Amino acid sequence: MVSSATRKSLLKGRVMDLITSTTVLSLLFGSLGTFGLFWLLQWMRTKAYLRNAVVVITGATSGLGRECAKVFHAAGAKLVLCGRNVEALEELTRELTASHASQRHTHKPYTVTFDLADPKAITAAATQILQCFGYVDILVNNAGISYRGTILDTTVDVDKRVMEINYFGPIALTKALLPSMIKRRQGHVVAISSIQGRISIPYRSAYAASKHATQAFFDCLRAEIEQDGIKVTVISPGYIRTNLSVNAVTADGSRYGAMDKNTAQGRSPAEVAQNILAAVKKKRKDVILADLVPSLAIYLRTLAPGVFFSIMASRAKKEQKSKTS
Ligand SMILES: NC(=O)c1ccc[n+]([C@@H]2O[C@H](COP(=O)([O-])OP(=O)(O)OC[C@H]3O[C@@H](n4cnc5c(N)ncnc54)[C@H](OP(=O)(O)O)[C@@H]3O)[C@@H](O)[C@H]2O)c1
Numbered sequence: 406m407v408s409s410a411t412r413k414s415l416l417k418g419r420v421m422d423l424i425t426s427t428t429v430l431s432l433l434f435g436s437l438g439t440f441g442l443f444w445l446l447q448w449m450r451t452k453a454y455l456r457n458a459v460v461v462i463t464g465a466t467s468g469l470g471r472e473c474a475k476v477f478h479a480a481g482a483k484l485v486l487c488g489r490n491v492e493a494l495e496e497l498t499r500e501l502t503a504s505h506a507s508q509r510h511t512h513k514p515y516t517v518t519f520d521l522a523d524p525k526a527i528t529a530a531a532t533q534i535l536q537c538f539g540y541v542d543i544l545v546n547n548a549g550i551s552y553r554g555t556i557l558d559t560t561v562d563v564d565k566r567v568m569e570i571n572y573f574g575p576i577a578l579t580k581a582l583l584p585s586m587i588k589r590r591q592g593h594v595v596a597i598s599s600i601q602g603r604i605s606i607p608y609r610s611a612y613a614a615s616k617h618a619t620q621a622f623f624d625c626l627r628a629e630i631e632q633d634g635i636k637v638t639v640i641s642p643g644y645i646r647t648n649l650s651v652n653a654v655t656a657d658g659s660r661y662g663a664m665d666k667n668t669a670q671g672r673s674p675a676e677v678a679q680n681i682l683a684a685v686k687k688k689r690k691d692v693i694l695a696d697l698v699p700s701l702a703i704y705l706r707t708l709a710p711g712v713f714f715s716i717m718a719s720r721a722k723k724e725q726k727s728k729t730s
Contacts (some may be wrong), residue, residue, distance in 0.1 A: 409435060445497050454685075455682070459540060460483065462474050463549040463578065465497060466488035469674045471545060476679055478512075484512070485541070489519070498513070502514075517533045518674040519532050527574060527650060533582030539604075541592065541596075544579060547579065552653055554655050563655075575596065575619065576622055587633045594623070595638045598640060598641045604706050608724060629639065644668050646669060649668060650668045
């Protein structure tokens with residue numbers, strides 16, 4: 406026989422169990438709901454960031470710039486595509502317009518043709534860019550050129566040319582467009598640097614120097630203009646499967662004209678463009694888009710520079726040997 410006291414305590418226990426389980430469940434569902442709502446709002450906010458935003462992309466005629474044009478266009482951005490090759494820009498515009506013709510939220514891109522190595526052309530191009538939509542929300546400084554050669558054989562003119570296209574051109578364009586962004590207290594500047602903006606690889610001196618300068622400049626810019634509401638993102642990719650090495654300049658200024666093994670085995674430009682889009686949407690400040698080994702090399706350069714320098718010296722010796730043999 407169960408006494409009435411035991412029955413009472415059993416009943417009390419069951420009631421307590423029920424209360425605790427419902428409290429736990431409501432707490433669980435409540436937190437999940439809050440998290441879900443937060444996630445949904447974030448998703449909507451990041452999606453809205455690019456829809457109808459005026460995005461300028463330099464170097465849109467080929468490789469990574471071309472793929473960036475595709476993903477930003479599909480995200481609903483109003484594009485201003487820049488490059489030197491008018492036909493290539495027009496062809497890309499036709500392709501983009503045709504591919505998303507049925508979608509309501511895409512816009513027909515404008516094109517602006519100029520050479521980043523020509524300072525006067527940059528001023529005129531900035532005026533033209535601003536005339537397209539009246540303002541710029543996001544500037545993607547993507548255009549660039551690579552270099553192959555030994556420091557001893559390379560003329561200073563070649564060093565200057567690489568710096569002009571990869572560094573002075575992009576910073577001149579940025580400076581020309583910044584006042585209009587600051588006036589609206591709205592804007593986002595993106596610099597496509599490289600892993601070689603963090604570590605220097607032998608026989609790439611001019612390129613690595615131009616990308617180190619890019620990283621330094623845009624890090625300073627980020628700090629200086631944050632108070633004006635302008636964002637800065639520096640992206641440092643590893644190897645990407647593009648024509649960068651084919652279009653690279655050599656010690657005497659001629660075209661390298663060959664696809665490097667590392668470049669051929671690099672990431673797909675479409676995948677990198679998606680990563681760039683995500684980084685811009687999240688307004689990330691500094692992004693490394695590379696595999697484990699190059700990413701670790703950056704830490705090695707900082708934490709154990711002696712080891713890093715020895716590895717680079719033996720790499721230089723090995724490359725020199727393979728060229729002479
Ligand atoms: N591929 C890689 O492994 C890799 C890795 C890390 C970072 N990156 C960076 O990614 C960016 C894009 O390069 P990519 O790989 O796509 O190479 P790419 O296929 O050779 O494209 C380079 C782009 O830059 C433009 N450009 C070159 N010189 C120019 C100039 N004087 N004035 C204006 N535009 C110029 C080219 O346009 P036109 O020649 O048609 O004018 C082309 O659209 C570069 O900044 C590069 O440093 C590439």
